[in-house]
Amino acid sequence: MGKDPKTLRSARWFAPDDLRSFGHRSRLMQLGYAEEEFRDKPVIGILNTWSELNSCHGHFRERAFDVKRGVAQAGGFAVELPSLSVDESFTKPTSMLYRNMLAMETEETIRSHPLDGVVLMGGCDKTTPGLVMGAISAGVPMIYLPAGPMLRGHYAGRILGSGSDAWKYWDERRAGNITDDEWLGLQGGIARSAGTCMTMGTASTMTAIADAMGLTLPGASSIPAVDSGHQRMSSACGRRIVEMVNEELTPDRIITPGSCRNAAIVAMATGCSTNAVVHLIAMARRAGVPMTLDELDALGRTTPLIANVRPSGKDYLMEDFFYAGGLRALMKQMEDRLDISCLTVTGRTLGENLQGAEVFNDDVIRPLSNPVYHEGSLAVLRGNLCPQGAVMKPAACDPRFHVHEGPALVFDSYPEMKQAVEDETLDITPDHVMVLRNAGPLGGPGFPEWGMLPIPKALIRQGHRDMLRISDARMSGTSYGACVLHVAPESFVGGPLALLRTGDTIRLDLPNRRLDMLVDEAEIAARRAVWQPPEPRFERGWGYMFSRHVTQADEGCDFDFLQSDFGRTAGEPDIF
Structure with a gap:
């Protein structure tokens, strides 16, 4: 049964018979929508980090339409909103400088618009933590749609892993062992489709963390970007977010000490990126979970690495991981180490989501008795x-x-x-x-x-x-x-x-x-x-704000004034 339309957050914009709501309704009609398309329906924001300079998200234009299809099927009204596309390749001096900008933009976009729930479209390294951090603070129902890994790289009979093989062959190039033609061939073959790096880099690490935390549809993080299953998952996200609004399933019910611990354990077992430490601490603390470096190290000492995926693994890439059963299969292998009672965006527990998962290649996803490495990744x-x-x-x-x-x-x-x-x-x-x-x-x-x-x-x-x-x-x-x-x-x-x-x-x-x-x-x-302190790097703009409020690495590099324990939560002012 649907939520009473009068209690929808968006109803504050559209339902009253007053001048302001008249203006809101008329502007949607200006965009070509009839009133029956949006009146008394959950309004779902699709926060899309698509950009022509973010190759990882090159397919997101089309995926947004898939999400809209799902929202409409479930009786909602979808609106797409652009979000800062913090890409890893082109953003200088570093994309990390702008993760908190994306988090702030996400929080304020949700808070300032008539949105009852949101689908967060991300995947490239900083987009997962940035979107999730902002949505946690905003507090409306949300579901994360991961971009998915690109296809395997290929050149001259060799299977290439993006990033990892770039570093490897660059050293050979510097040693004089790679010709100009070979270097050009490697350049064209290492990244062959839309999607994030197909190694277990930061992108796949962070989407796996979101998956293990219960913020994605089960196993969504493993689906290759260009697989048709990714389109079906996207439309399913659209259907599910409407149900989440009706169920009032908000992030605070999902992101708990147990789900954060699950995410850390799964990250260790995948051979995660070192960046996971910074982002996971920041995400957890946004939800009021005081995760620490020492807690992560303790989990690392007792969690075996069982995903044989480069660079910590030796042989396989994310496409192989998907065919071997994906993240659901990995979590099923270590089910007794996880808190399977944690609630997820499906409305079911993690344990329920893992029912029926199985490993199809036990060299890619190893049993606990035969790990790639006896301890975790970090x-x-x-x-x-x-x-x-x-x-x-x-x-x-x-x-x-x-x-x-x-x-x-x-x-x-x-x-x-x-x-x-x-x-x-x-x-x-x-x-x-x-x-x-x-x-x-x-x-x-x-x-x-x-x-x-x-x-x-x-x-x-x-x-x-x-x-x-x-x-x-x-x-x-x-x-x-x-x-x-x-x-x-x-x-x-x-x-x-x-x-x-x-x-x-x-x-x-x-x-x-x-x-x-x-x-x-x-x-x-x-x-x-x-010792004399150096001159500040910035004297104006975003860098000035960043310099004065960013915390150190062990605290997640979030802004001090954005963490959950800073000041009071004013809620949404009555501006109508």
Whole structure:
């Protein structure tokens, strides 16, 4: 039975017999809609992050029509609203600078328009957390529609993984092992369709997190972007959001400590991107769930990695993962580790959604008894270099670096580092620890994906393809290697990384989760006494707001004034 039309949020705009509502109705009629098309119906906003500069969302123009079809079938009225398309490839200096802008835009778009429920269309890395964070704060019923991964890459008989193989073959190019024609062929073959990276990068990680959290239709995150099943899923999202409005199924009933924990466990089991740490903490805290780095590390220690998908896995891509049963099958494998009583957007529990799921290829989705890696995807480090934490992806690097001690080679900027690694005479050994600082949330600016520092050409020529690298930056979820990231507090605000000097010895002890500079405390104190803070990166605009309100990596990099515990919730003012 439908919700009483008089109690719909949109009724405040359209139902009264007064001058303002007359204006609202007349403007919809100006757009060509008859009053019977929208009067007394749930109004569903389709927040679409389509853009001609976001190849991951290249199919979203058509998918919005699929959603509208579903909304109409269920008796709702759909309106499409453009949302900031935070694409990963073209947005500079980094898309992370604008995740919170998308979150703010999403929240304010919902709050300021006559929307009873929303379908959030995203997928490229920052669009999932940005849309979800904003919708959580707005509080109306919402369902997430993931873009889905692109098809496998192909070139010269090789299967390519977007991102991961770009880094791999770029090193070979720098070593002189790739010709111009081969490089051009790789460029054209690595990304062959609309959709997000088909490795388990940040995009697939974050849509899997939304799925495990109960915000998508069951298994929706695994469907390839160009599969016809993706169109059917999109129309099903349209039908379901109308039902959710009628059921008053709001985000606060779905996003709970249990569902956030489920999302973290599933992320670890998939071989997730290191970026998951920042976004998951931010999403959870928007819902009032105080998730921490230590909680994530504890889950990482006990959750085996069972998705054999690059880059943490060795052999397969997201298309293979879908054919093997997808995320529902993976969650079914570890059902006893999850809180299956959690409510989802279907109106059913997670356990009910997993009924009938099965694995069709147990090399792609491994049983718990035969994991890709015995622990989860991520590890959180502490020590005098990172008192508020740092993150590493153990399964994606050479195990010989899990315990390592070596001299630091410190770079204060990305251009300085980039110039040095191309110098074939650089005085460096495989035991050195490359360090990049001033690349965090404030220093980058915006927390760019610079953390996978290139292997110096001097070492590439010798056949080396990995070494220990440390930064206060992030790295792409498609990246790999012995990279320690998200060092907090960042060097730009005076974190210990700012006090490190070239030649200092650094020790990484992954089993004991330690990262330290082996420098006397008195010497560290002396360096701190003479340290001078750098000039602010921004003096106006969005960057100015970002610089004054963004939190550090361990707190999710949300704005302090947007978190659930900041100030009071005023609700919607009576402006009618």
